[in-house]
Amino acid sequence: MRGLDVVSLTRNLVRHPSVTGSEKKVANYTEKLFQQQFPTSEVHRVGNSVFVRIPGKNRNVSNRRALVFNGHYDVVPPGKDDLWTMGKPFSARARRVKGERVMVGRGTADMKGGLAAEICAVKKILSRGKPEHDIWIAAVEDEENDGWGSRQFSQFIREKGWLATYTGGISAVIAEPTNDMAFWAPASMGHQGFEITFRKGTEGIWEAARFTKALHDQRLLWAEMLRAQQGNTPYELDGAAPKATVTNICSSGEIDTSCAINQIPPQAYLVLETSNNATRDAVNNGVALYQSRGVAVEVFEQSNGRFVLNFSSEGGHAATPDSKRSPAAIDVAAEILCGLEKHKCSLKPLAFGIGKAPSELKDVNERAPAVLIDVRLLGGVGVPPKEVLAFLNNQVAVLHTRMENKFEPLPTFFNDPEKSRIARAIRAVVGEKLACRLFPAACDASYLQGLGGVFLDTIVVGPGMIERIHKPDEYVRVEALRQARNLFINVYEQWAAT
Numbered sequence: 001m002r003g004l005d006v007v008s009l010t011r012n013l014v015r016h017p018s019v020t021g022s023e024k025k026v027a028n029y030t031e032k033l034f035q036q037q038f039p040t041s042e043v044h045r046v047g048n049s050v051f052v053r054i055p056g057k058n059r060n061v062s063n064r065r066a067l068v069f070n071g072h073y074d075v076v077p078p079g080k081d082d083l084w085t086m087g088k089p090f091s092a093r094a095r096r097v098k099g100e101r102v103m104v105g106r107g108t109a110d111m112k113g114g115l116a117a118e119i120c121a122v123k124k125i126l127s128r129g130k131p132e133h134d135i136w137i138a139a140v141e142d143e144e145n146d147g148w149g150s151r152q153f154s155q156f157i158r159e160k161g162w163l164a165t166y167t168g169g170i171s172a173v174i175a176e177p178t179n180d181m182a183f184w185a186p187a188s189m190g191h192q193g194f195e196i197t198f199r200k201g202t203e204g205i206w207e208a209a210r211f212t213k214a215l216h217d218q219r220l221l222w223a224e225m226l227r228a229q230q231g232n233t234p235y236e237l238d239g240a241a242p243k244a245t246v247t248n249i250c251s252s253g254e255i256d257t258s259c260a261i262n263q264i265p266p267q268a269y270l271v272l273e274t275s276n277n278a279t280r281d282a283v284n285n286g287v288a289l290y291q292s293r294g295v296a297v298e299v300f301e302q303s304n305g306r307f308v309l310n311f312s313s314e315g316g317h318a319a320t321p322d323s324k325r326s327p328a329a330i331d332v333a334a335e336i337l338c339g340l341e342k343h344k345c346s347l348k349p350l351a352f353g354i355g356k357a358p359s360e361l362k363d364v365n366e367r368a369p370a371v372l373i374d375v376r377l378l379g380g381v382g383v384p385p386k387e388v389l390a391f392l393n394n395q396v397a398v399l400h401t402r403m404e405n406k407f408e409p410l411p412t413f414f415n416d417p418e419k420s421r422i423a424r425a426i427r428a429v430v431g432e433k434l435a436c437r438l439f440p441a442a443c444d445a446s447y448l449q450g451l452g453g454v455f456l457d458t459i460v461v462g463p464g465m466i467e468r469i470h471k472p473d474e475y476v477r478v479e480a481l482r483q484a485r486n487l488f489i490n491v492y493e494q495w496a497a498t
Contacts, residue, residue, distance in 0.1 A: 004037065006113075006120040006481045007103070013073060013112040014092040014105040020074040023048040023141040030073065030139045037123055046156055048141040049149040054126065056133040065168030066134035067422070067495055068456065069122060069488065070150065070444060071115030071175045072143035075107040076470050083472035094478075101478040108476040109464025114175025115139060117463060117481055121488035132496045134166070143444050150444035154454045163454055171422035171457040171495060173488065176443045177464030180480040181487060184430070184461035185439035186423050196371045196396060196403045205349040206341065207399045208369035212334035214395055268329035269357035270337060272307040274347040282345050283307055286336040295332050306350070308357050309333070330354060420457050425495035429487065434461075441466065461487070 016026035027048040034043045034052040044051045058064055078089030087093030089106040096102070103113070122135055136157075140149025157163050163170070178184060196211065198204035274280065280301075287297045287309065296312040311329035333352060340347055351357060352369065396403045427436075439445070439460045448456040463480035 004120045004123045006116050006485045007478055009116040009120060010103060010108065010113045010476070010481055011092040013116055014103070014107050015090055016073075017090045018074050018107070018141075019077050020142055020144040023074050026073050027139075027141065033119075034137070034139075037119075038126075044156065046152045047149070049152050050139045051153060051156065052137045054122065054131065054135040054137075056131045056135065058133050061167060063168040064133075064166050066136055066162070066166050066170045067492055068136040068138055068153075068170060068172040068448075069118035069175070070138045070140065070153070070172055070448065071111055071118055071462075072140045072149060072444065073107070073112055073115055074141050074144050074149075075110070075112070076144050078106040079472060086473050086475070089472075089474075095475070097475065102475040103478060103481075104473060104475040106474055109177045109474055110469035111176050111462060111464065113464055113476040113481050114177065114462035114484060117484035118173070118175050118488055120485045121492065124485070124489050125492055131492075133168075135492070140444065147444050147447045150447040154447055158454055169421065169457060170454075171420075171425075172448050172459075173422065173491065174443055174445060174448070174458060174460045175462030175484065175488075176439065176441075176460050177466055177469060177476075178439070178461050179465050180463055180477060181434060181461055181484060183435040183437050184426055184459055185437060186420060186459055196392070196401060198369045198371075198399070198401050202348055202350070204369045205352045206337075207401060208371060209334045209337040209341075209349070209352055211371060211395055211399060211401075212330060213338045216331045216334070218391055267355050268311045268333040269351065269353055269355065270307075270309040270311070270333040271349070271351040271357055272309075272337075272340075272347050273305055273350055274307070274345070275305045276346040279340065279345040279347050280307075282340055282343060283309075283336070286339060290332050290336070295329065297332075309336075310356050420459075421498055422457050422459050422491070422495055424498055425491050426459060426461065428494045428498075429490045 012029070013026065016029050018026040027045070027050055030050045031043060031045050034041070034050060038052050038054060041055070042053045044053075053066075056066075078084065081088055084104075086095045087104040092103055092105040092108070094101060095104050107113075119137060119139075122137055125131055125135070138150065138153045140153060142148035143150065157170070198207040198211070272279075272283065274283075284299070287299055290311075291297055294313065298310040298312075300308040302308065311332050313329040313332065337349060337352065392403060423436075426434075443460060445458050445460060448454065448458050461484075463484040464476045468474050468476075
């Protein structure tokens with residue numbers, strides 16, 4: 001079989017644009033690549049994710065195990081071309097930065113470069129003979145949205161019986177950028193979720209709106225702080241709601257399971273009751289303002305004095321670094337409601353939530369709004385989770401409401417890496433040269449460690465600088481790609497020997 005070059009493969013992957021939701025072409029390319037490079041292995045296509053299993057020699061039923069190399073090839077939108085000063089976003093142009101060769105393009109660091117390094121590492125391992133244990137490569141879609149590809153992989157190995165087959169366990173490496181392998185991370189849950197529940201009825205709706213607006217205002221303050229510190233604004237805070245902020249505010253008090261924890265749905269609603277003409281004018285003025293900012297608003301005025309407002313905005317999913325993008329729909333709904341309160345408008349809020357307004361509003365006073373928050377992502381990369389949690393606790397105290405863990409902490413190998421075969425392997429390879437710490441952002445680890453119905457022994461390590469991702473002129477150092485490939489080879493060999 002022909003050898004694979006990690007630089008060329010990264011370039012080819014980048015030149016297949018694959019913004020989240022549009023991964024078909026890169027999946028076709030990857031499926032064909034796997035079939036050509038691993039002809040005696042099993043290649044599986046599930047949606048726009050592609051998995052390959054390379055069988056190992058070990059058939060010991062009491063200690064059969066596998067190592068999974070996981071990487072996503074979906075990317076966030078690149079934004080406007082004129083923001084890219086070193087090359088067009090999908091050109092994969094070679095440049096020099098501070099004397100070093102780099103490759104510029106959307107996805108070079110997050111994380112087509114890491115995926116290419118994993119694929120090339122596996123090819124090199126196979127050139128030395130049949131591996132001792134099974135190897136999987138999971139090239140997945142939709143990581144930037146709700147982790148659908150890794151959830152599919154977890155479901156696949158569970159339903160096809162592989163989870164039970166590997167009696168010696170399954171380990172995984174996720175090649176997300178860790179500042180060019182400056183550190184490695186024993187993956188934990190990936191999310192730190194809390195549910196905040198407000199009072200039932202009208203007062204609870206007011207509280208939920210005030211909380212949502214306070215959250216939005218605080219995100220803007222964090223964005224300014226980070227801009228002052230770093231000279232730019234992290235993607236998650238750039239002008240609109242970041243991912244993994246408010247996933248549900250609903251008048252039924254139930255968490256909307258159709259929305260993943262790291263996704264803000266693009267629709268929200270507000271139902272008001274008023275007979276005051278000045279309030280009607282204020283509502284219409286607020287609607288006109290946000291329509292001018294790119295938010296679609298449907299207004300239905302009913303004969304009983306009710307206003308039903310449905311908001312639609314791509315700002316909740318917004319994945320462009322353009323600070324002029326439209327705000328999230330739920331933030332708009334909260335802003336309008338709080339604005340009406342500030343101006344002492346005569347009204348009664350009946351419902352406020354994610355999605356479209358319900359057709360019926362029965363027993364509204366018996367329902368309690370709820371908000372789901374992810375502390376690790378709320379502030380974006382650069383705001384310590386402790387600071388975010390302190391802000392949330394302060395808001396909860398002000399509103400006299402309650403906050404509780406939505407997800408019980410799952411076991412983690414961070415405090416006891418001796419229980420982790422893959423952690424022992426990387427430590428044996430790198431010693432103390434690489435720091436061991438928690439990964440500072442979200443990734444698909446949560447879907448390999450509990451949320452996907454499986455629990456794989458997982459670490460995160462890969463090429464690319466976290467500060468470069470999701471921005472114009474994203475790039476990866478060419479030498480870091482080669483270093484990552486070699487690291488993955490050595491980690492596999494050490495893992496197989498333990």
